[in-house]
Amino acid sequence: QVQFVESGGGLVQPGGSLRLSCAASGSGFSVYAMAWYRQAPGKQRELVASITNDGNIIYADSVRGRFTISRGNGANTVYLQMNSLKVEDTAMYFCSARPRYTNYLNWGQGTQVTVSS
Numbered sequence: 001q002v003q004f005v006e007s008g009g010g011l012v013q014p015g016g017s018l019r020l021s022c023a024a025s026g027s028g029f030s031v032y033a034m035a036w037y038r039q040a041p042g043k044q045r046e047l048v049a050s051i052t053n054d055g056n057i058i059y060a061d062s063v064r065g066r067f068t069i070s071r072g073n074g075a076n077t078v079y080l081q082m083n084s085l086k087v088e089d090t091a092m093y094f095c096s097a098r099p100r101y102t103n104y105l106n107w108g109q110g111t112q113v114t115v116s117s
Contacts, residue, residue: 002026004095004108008080011114017083022095022108024076032100034078036069038091038113048093049080063089085115 008020024031035050049069050058057069068081076097082089095108 002029002031002097002106004097004106006093006095006108006111009093009111009113011116012085013117014085014087014115016085016115017081018085018113020080020082020093020095020111020113022078023072024078024095024097029097030099031076031097034071034076034095034097035104036078036080037094037096037104037107038089039094039110040091043091045094051078082113085113087115089113090115 002024003026004022004024006022008018012018033050033052036048037045038048039045048060048063049067051069051071066084070079091113092110093113094110096104096106098104
């Protein structure tokens, strides 16, 4: 089983920045890709960004050019640098990881990001 430790959420004004961090751990769980999802109240969970061990990166259209996903050195860590934040970025952000050839099935507890003036 895999576990996640997420941090970095908070309250920020529009146009501000936040950096989310996530560390995954678990015996017998081989991480191939990591991702950030988000879920706003009353909406479905959506992919924000993902990154594989091969360096392949995917961004949601709504965050491309503003958010940057990256992996840490060595350990199974992933970061999400969020710049030029908008009110519509307000959501609970969840970290996830998966082995190769599988879907994202495991989630962290989430970290709240609130963008408000």
